[in-house]
Structures are given as C-alpha cells and as structure tokens.
Amino acid sequence: MREYTLIVKGERIPVPYDVYKAYYQEYEHERYLKNKSAKHEYSLEQFIEAGVSIEYICQDTITPVEDEVLKEEQITHLRQCLDKLTLEERKIIYGIFFEEKTEKELAKQLQLSASAVGYRKRNILKALFQEMKNYYK
Template identity: 35%
Template sequence: MSENKKYTIVVKSSRVEVSESVYRAYHKEREAERYQKKLIHQFELSLERFQDDGVNVEFSITRFQPSIEDMLIEQEQFLKLHIALDALTVEEWLLIHKLFFNGKSERILAGELGIPRMTLSDRKHRILRKMRKVIED
C-alpha cells in the first residue's frame, strides 16, 4: 500500500513529488535543524530573552562568573604547577612540555627520541610523581 503513496516536499513555494527516501532524508534534516534551533534557543543568553522571561539580568550574569574563592584556588593551583615545573631538570621539563603542552602521544615522542614507549611512560610517571610531591609539600 505504501507503494501508491505520493511523497512531496516544498521547493521554492511549489510542491514537488519525490521518492520516499528523499522525503525521509529531507524531513530528517528538517527535524535535526529544528532540534538544533531549540538547543540554541535554550542556551541563548540575550537581554531580550531575559526580559521576555522576566529574569533579572544582573543575577544571570553573576551566576556564570566564578566566585572569588574559585579564582583564588585556581591562582594557587597555577602557582603550585609553576613551582613544580621549575623543580624539573631541563630534560624532564621538555618531556612534560612535549607530552602535555604540545599534545604529542607517548608513541610518537618515543619514536622521535628512539626509546621504547614503556621507557618513556615510566619516565613520565616518575616526573609526575616528582611534581606531585613538590605540589603537596
């Protein structure tokens, strides 16, 4: 019975007959677009939307700002990280920098250095333990 059913979509203000697969793909895309618009609207922060929803703008802005306590904790953590990095030898610092700041994988870096990946992994863990000890002291 579905063989006799006609499928149409609107193209430039005209209805055009299409196959069932084109019809389903078209509507699947439209539903995805509607869903995206709904998500965008849900997370949109605009003065007009706040006014429409009766939300106090000052409250909404401060709600998304980190607290002073959070900022101080983050500053202290950065300071401790820098102290721990300063405690490393040049070779240790370079290894950590390449792995964590440049995003190289252990496999690629081990290949570049001409050492087994497990040797590199052991060095990395030893350095991280050293840094943890500096941070905790």
C-alpha cells in the same frame, strides 16, 4: 505515481522519494528539538514574576575572587615546579600534555622505549604532585 518536490529559493524542485523523506525527517527532528528546548528556556520576566532574585540566578556563574587568586597561585607554583625539571623531563611533560603526543610518538622522538617514557612520566608526575602537596602544608 506521486511526484515529490521541495521548495528551494522559492522554486519547486522535483526530487526522488528518498531525498524528500530524508529532508522532512530532518525538518521534523529540528522542530522537535526546538520545541523541547523551548520548554527548558526561562526568561528574566518569568523569574521576576516568580519572585526569584537576579543575584540568585547568577550565583552559580560568579567565581569568587578568592578562587581566582588561589588558582593563579597554584599555576604560578606549578610553573616554578616545571622550571625545576631537567630538559628531558620537560620534553616528556610538554610532549604528552601540551603537544598531545602519545608515549610511543614521544619515545621515537627521544630515542627511548615507550615503556621508559611511561615510567619517567609517572615519576615526574609523582614528583610534581608531591611538590604541589608540600606547597599547601
């Protein structure tokens, strides 16, 4: 009968065939993934040799200043719209979108039916959408 061993911290340890097989399957899988990723990695030197400029490489990662300013304006306006909501409307929006509660959980907390919470959520979102849409007209 063949003996299966693994080397752990420099020491050869006898293991059952199942453990040996699982270890080497995982080992081979990691090698496969490393080789696969190596095929898709490119160095800066490779790009320079190919005549590709650094600006072109980085172009997708740079966010234009105008986009950042617009995003900040949108967030500010959205906060202003949220401030106009009633306390109950804020609890619904905050509970669903920030605390990630389900409508059922929120309904129990607010002592409403789940369908009432869903109905109010839809109406609040429609109103917020209209406010945001009107802001850009």
